[in-house]
Amino acid sequence: MPEHTPAKPADSVVTGAGILLDHVTKRYPGQARPAVDGLTMEIPAGKTVMLVGPSGCGKTTTLKMINRLIEPSEGRIVVDGDDVTQMNGDRLRRGIGYVIQAGGLFPHMTVATNIGIVPRMLGWTRERVAARVDELLELVSLDPEQYRDRYPKELSGGQQQRVGVARALAADPPVLLMDEPFGAVDPITRLRLQDELINIQDELQKTIVCVTHDFDEAVKLGDWIAIFDEGAQLVQYDTPERILGNPANEFVENFIGSGAGLKQLTLTRVADVGMEKAVLARPGEPAGDVLARIVAAGHGHAVVVDSRERPIQWLSRRKLDRLETIGSTPDPALPVVGSRATLSDALDTMLVSSAGAALVTGRRDVFKGVIDIKTVMDAIGRSQDAAALDSTDAPVGLNTGIFSTPATGDEGDDSAPADNPGPSGAAGDAPAAP
Amino acid sequence: MLDFLGDRYEQILFSSWQHFSLVVQCLVLATVLAVVIAALVYRSPALTGVVNSVSAIGLTIPSFALIGLLISPFGFGVLPAVIVVAFFATLPILRNAVVGLSGIAPTVVEAARGIGMSRFRSLVQVELPLAWPIILTGIRVSAQMVMGVAAVAAYALGPGLGGFIFSGLSRLGGANSFESVVTGVVGVIILALILDLLLVGLGRLTIPRGIRA
Numbered sequence: 066m067p068e069h070t071p072a073k074p075a076d077s078v079v080t081g082a083g084i085l086l087d088h089v090t091k092r093y094p095g096q097a098r099p100a101v102d103g104l105t106m107e108i109p110a111g112k113t114v115m116l117v118g119p120s121g122c123g124k125t126t127t128l129k130m131i132n133r134l135i136e137p138s139e140g141r142i143v144v145d146g147d148d149v150t151q152m153n154g155d156r157l158r159r160g161i162g163y164v165i166q167a168g169g170l171f172p173h174m175t176v177a178t179n180i181g182i183v184p185r186m187l188g189w190t191r192e193r194v195a196a197r198v199d200e201l202l203e204l205v206s207l208d209p210e211q212y213r214d215r216y217p218k219e220l221s222g223g224q225q226q227r228v229g230v231a232r233a234l235a236a237d238p239p240v241l242l243m244d245e246p247f248g249a250v251d252p253i254t255r256l257r258l259q260d261e262l263i264n265i266q267d268e269l270q271k272t273i274v275c276v277t278h279d280f281d282e283a284v285k286l287g288d289w290i291a292i293f294d295e296g297a298q299l300v301q302y303d304t305p306e307r308i309l310g311n312p313a314n315e316f317v318e319n320f321i322g323s324g325a326g327l328k329q330l331t332l333t334r335v336a337d338v339g340m341e342k343a344v345l346a347r348p349g350e351p352a353g354d355v356l357a358r359i360v361a362a363g364h365g366h367a368v369v370v371d372s373r374e375r376p377i378q379w380l381s382r383r384k385l386d387r388l389e390t391i392g393s394t395p396d397p398a399l400p401v402v403g404s405r406a407t408l409s410d411a412l413d414t415m416l417v418s419s420a421g422a423a424l425v426t427g428r429r430d431v432f433k434g435v436i437d438i439k440t441v442m443d444a445i446g447r448s449q450d451a452a453a454l455d456s457t458d459a460p461v462g463l464n465t466g467i468f469s470t471p472a473t474g475d476e477g478d479d480s481a482p483a484d485n486p487g488p489s490g491a492a493g494d495a496p497a498a499p
Numbered sequence: 500m501l502d503f504l505g506d507r508y509e510q511i512l513f514s515s516w517q518h519f520s521l522v523v524q525c526l527v528l529a530t531v532l533a534v535v536i537a538a539l540v541y542r543s544p545a546l547t548g549v550v551n552s553v554s555a556i557g558l559t560i561p562s563f564a565l566i567g568l569l570i571s572p573f574g575f576g577v578l579p580a581v582i583v584v585a586f587f588a589t590l591p592i593l594r595n596a597v598v599g600l601s602g603i604a605p606t607v608v609e610a611a612r613g614i615g616m617s618r619f620r621s622l623v624q625v626e627l628p629l630a631w632p633i634i635l636t637g638i639r640v641s642a643q644m645v646m647g648v649a650a651v652a653a654y655a656l657g658p659g660l661g662g663f664i665f666s667g668l669s670r671l672g673g674a675n676s677f678e679s680v681v682t683g684v685v686g687v688i689i690l691a692l693i694l695d696l697l698l699v700g701l702g703r704l705t706i707p708r709g710i711r712a
Binding site: 242 | 615
């Protein structure tokens with residue numbers, strides 16, 4: 066399905082499968098309005114799509130119709146080109162990863178049993194299941210030796226959530242559905258879990274559909290964000306950059322809330338913007354030599370790194386002036402950000418340290434360079450320019466409740482009209498499919 | 500008293516064993532019945548209400564009256580005893596099984612369904628194991644209660660220690676009548692304690708560490 070994955074020549078292999086919701090409606094008996102009203106939505110393979118909206122807008126219903134935990138009243142669900150609307154629901158669900166709040170782990174089973182449950186249902190051998198469990202625990206950064214035989218109640222909330230993700234990935238499903246996955250953990254753990262999910266997704270390239278009520282989380286995790294209003298009316302379906310830079314209407318603006326500019330900072334990672342070089346110094350060097358070097362380089366500071374290239378001090382010219390030799394005690398207040406951190410984190414670090422710049426570290430905390438406020442400002446400018454351009458590769462998303470249903474002839478098995486011109490994918494102003 | 504025990508040593512042990520065996524077998528039967536009924540009704544609030552009322556009302560029936568009623572269709576002997584004991588054993592277990600199954604966090608059941616378990620597999624692999632500690636509590640309550648009910652069942656000439664009690668009571672004032680009653684009553688109490696200990700041990704063995712209180 067080349068037309069589902071436009072742009073981005075993938076350097077890692079996409080293992081996800083595309084999903085198409087085709088005129089899907091869910092009516093509950095005794096309710097006047099349908100919970101989901103004629104939703105057609107394409108979810109591109111290997112991408113993360115975030116469903117956001119106010120409570121009761123039908124986003125969770127939409128998610129649960131993909132694995133048919135909730136059966137659609139009308140319409141088709143197509144996964145990887147196959148119509149799954151009629152197939153056995155239990156078999157369908159075994160092939161789709163499912164993560165819920167707090168992991169939904171079975172408290173009477175050990176971590177290993179929890180993770181291995183789907184592979185065992187699929188008839189894997191004991192050895193294969195055990196090997197897979199260890200592999201997945203490594204993937205979610207839990208030491209297999211230490212955690213394999215624990216019970217869920219012996220884990221912290223964040224660890225439970227990781228095991229929940231590992232369980233969902235156990236049988237290597239192409240699609241992962243997540244229902245408010247990080248809603249039950251504290252904010253710090255949530256940020257860390259989000260970062261880990263991004264790393265895992267970079268590696269695995271699954272198709273992830275994730276429901277959240279937290280717009281910031283959607284911006285951080287999503288390749289595409291679908292904003293719903295009541296009845297699962299798709300108000301805007303576009304990239305985070307464009308939703309922030311060019312909200313479709315007032316509803317979206319209100320939903321984004323204040324500080325759209327600041328939120329754009331969470332879209333760019335430190336590694337993606339330019340870093341300044343710095344003059345390096347080692348503990349034990351005479352301070353005078355170092356001072357001479359930074360004067361020669363025209364810098365104001367020198368970064369002291371230890372034997373493993375990790376930054377331990379950041380010395381100004383004035384401090385160097387007063388020193389005899391460079392010390393080896395690490396400075397606890399050093400403004401350090403990881404290269405995977407967002408510009409928002411970097412800016413925060415700079416503001417706290419009042420240095421106007423921060424040290425960037427990569428793998429194993431090795432020093433990589435310096436990022437300053439000017440770099441951050443330039444990045445904001447660039448992303449605002451980018452948002453003003455029309456995205457031509459937006460996936461299809463609309464509600465047929467508003468449109469006259471097009472003849473079904475041009476709707477192949479899996480071919481959502483990829484050439485649909487919808488400039489923003491918004492239901493309100495996109496022309497209907499030809 | 501000691502003479503009485505010494506003379507009837509073998510008979511007492513045999514009756515105790517029969518009493519114990521009757522209770523345990525009826526408990527097993529009752530547990531199976533209760534779990535099956537609970538599994539059939541716990542998803543429906545209306546049926547759950549019916550079952551809870553039945554188990555509450557059922558416990559108010561005097562066991563002595565019930566066994567008397569059962570003698571006419573089933574005659575004397577083991578069968579009416581088993582029916583009465585199993586009936587009374589089922590009620591507390593049924594109540595606890597329904598409470599245990601419907602008390603499971605909906606998220607856990609949703610997770611089970613979400614990863615592709617059928618309703619039956621979810622029940623067997625997830626819901627029943629999670630409800631098991633509560634069901635087992637019901638079994639312990641039942642065990643205590645039907646130890647006494649089983650003694651009453653001796654009225655229908657069923658097996659067990661009840662024979663000592665009834666024969667003693669019917670000859671009250673006669674030789675060894677008091678000793679006979681005491682033997683029956685104390686025997687039942689001792690058996691009840693032993694069974695309770697065994698059930699506690701069963702809990703230790705069968706309740707996973709992850710959900711042990």
